[in-house]
Amino acid sequence: MKKSLLLTFIMGIALSYVVTNYVCGMTNDKSIDKLIWNAVPLKKRNPDYSGDATARSSGITFAQAYINEKTLLIEFLSPLIEDATIIVTNTSTGEVIYSESYVLPDIISINMDIRNFGHCQVEIVTAYIILWGDF
Incomplete structure (x- = not known):
């Protein structure tokens, strides 16, 4: 159970990093x-x-x-x-x-x-x- 929760937590952090970089790249903030x-x-x-x-x-x-x-x-x-x-x-x-x-x-x-x-x-x-x- 702990391994599953830890894996979910790590995947969530990695996914949020990817999504944040993608969205920031789309803002075209010059x-x-x-x-x-x-x-x-x-x-x-x-x-x-x-x-x-x-x-x-x-x-x-x-x-x-x-x-x-x-x-x-x-x-x-x-x-x-x-x-x-x-x-x-x-x-x-x-x-x-x-x-x-x-x-x-x-x-x-x-x-x-x-x-x-x-x-x-x-x-x-x-x-x-x-x-x-x-x-």
Whole structure:
């Protein structure tokens, strides 16, 4: 009886370890590489419309942005985005630090050292919406 109880206890611990590691791997907490990723809150700005057309905003978030010491990570959440342009600007000087267009973007990693640039703004321009955030 004691052996059966001990075996059940050991199996329970082993199984809980496996399940915990699996679930933690699924959370996608952006700390897999042991770096701390800070979210860059993105705000919506609709492209200019001519005439009497009204821009309608949706509650859908098309992308998320994260920053650590040397990398800006942009993750596109919608497969509906066919192309996007990413522009990073130094808000102190107005200098464009980075500008690149992507077709069918998924996850984009931009190498940069924010200590050299100070306060910056990222702008994600698509045909439907413009997302921007400060970091």
